[in-house]
Amino acid sequence: MNLNNPDIVKRAGRATGLARWSMRIAIASVAIAAIGLTLARYDVIAKMAGFSALLGGALVALVALLIGLWALFAGRGAVWPARTKAWTAVAISLVYVGFLASRPLVAGDGPAIHDLTTDLATPPQFEVLPLRADNLVGVDTVENWQRIHGQAYPDLGPVTIAKPVAAVTADAVRLAEAAGWDVAKADPARGHVEATASVSYIRFKDDVVLRIVPTPDGKGSRVDMRSVSRVGVGDLGVNARRIREFLAALAAA
Numbered sequence: 001m002n003l004n005n006p007d008i009v010k011r012a013g014r015a016t017g018l019a020r021w022s023m024r025i026a027i028a029s030v031a032i033a034a035i036g037l038t039l040a041r042y043d044v045i046a047k048m049a050g051f052s053a054l055l056g057g058a059l060v061a062l063v064a065l066l067i068g069l070w071a072l073f074a075g076r077g078a079v080w081p082a083r084t085k086a087w088t089a090v091a092i093s094l095v096y097v098g099f100l101a102s103r104p105l106v107a108g109d110g111p112a113i114h115d116l117t118t119d120l121a122t123p124p125q126f127e128v129l130p131l132r133a134d135n136l137v138g139v140d141t142v143e144n145w146q147r148i149h150g151q152a153y154p155d156l157g158p159v160t161i162a163k164p165v166a167a168v169t170a171d172a173v174r175l176a177e178a179a180g181w182d183v184a185k186a187d188p189a190r191g192h193v194e195a196t197a198s199v200s201y202i203r204f205k206d207d208v209v210l211r212i213v214p215t216p217d218g219k220g221s222r223v224d225m226r227s228v229s230r231v232g233v234g235d236l237g238v239n240a241r242r243i244r245e246f247l248a249a250l251a252a253a
Contacts, residue, residue, distance in 0.1 A: 015075025019086035022068035026089040029064055029096060033057035040202045047231055050202050058100045065093035103236060111152045112138050112234035113145060116243055117226040118158045120146045124211035124226045128185045129194050131207075131228065138233040153240050158224045159247045165191040165212050168221040171253040172210050175246065181208065191221065199238055205230045206239060208246075223250060 036053020039045045068090035075083060115135055117123040139145040149156075161168050166188040173186045173193060181195040191212030196205055211224045225247060227239035 011074055012078040012080040015071045016080050016082040018067055018071035018074060019082035022064045022071055022089035023085040025060060025067060026064035026092040029057045029061035032060060037202050047202060047204055058097055061093040061096040064089050110237040111148050113148055114229035114232055114235045116239035118156050118243065119224045120149055124209040124224050126194060126209050129207045132230055156240060156243055158222050159251050160215060160220055160222050161251055162220045165214055165221045168212050168223060169193060172250055175249055223247060
């Protein structure tokens with residue numbers, strides 16, 4: 001750096017100050033998210049409060065990103081040791097903001113519904129786990145839910161397995177436990193299973209119910225499944241993916 005050029009010295013000093021602030025703010029954004037998500041994971045605060053901390057941290061990260069870019073612009077043409085801090089803050093912020101921005105892309109074009117099933121006419125019913133009181137939030141009526149669900153997930157349907165009901169139920173319980181779900185009820189005689197799955201680091205709870213009945217010829221079993229998020233309106237496609245993957249594994253068991 002040319003110490004005889006006051007303008008360059010001034011710009012280097014400004015850039016250094018901005019770089020330090022961008023790094024501090026980037027670290028703070030990660031801390032906000034980590035603390036909020038961890039408190040929600042262990043139910044110290046509500047799940048949605050933890051998710052809000054994740055979103056709030058992203059806004060802070062965006063500020064860090066802008067300040068980091070400002071620092072790099074301000075320090076152009078000068079040599080200043082804090083340049084690495086500015087680039088690090090920009091990288092941290094880009095990863096954070098980019099991760100959140102990519103979530104809708106991962107979910108695809110799934111609608112804002114959180115109750116998914118293989119049988120829209122007579123979905124499996126929970127007997128032990130309570131269905132959320134506001135289960136129609138976002139759709140208002142059962143008819144709207146059926147219409148939106150049918151258009152978005154036409155592939156979701158029951159599977160037929162060439163095993164008796166009790167055997168399929170036992171397989172379902174084994175797979176649920178292997179997936180880390182908390183099995184709330186298992187009735188092999190009736191072919192009824194209820195369990196709770198935890199999603200992501202924050203451990204959002206989704207409740208699952210399976211209905212397993214004999215096929216008309218009595219030689220196999222028909223399996224219907226339902227997966228419902230306890231909080232939120234949309235589920236980013238999680239419930240549909242769970243149903244597809246679980247039924248595929250059950251059919252292959």
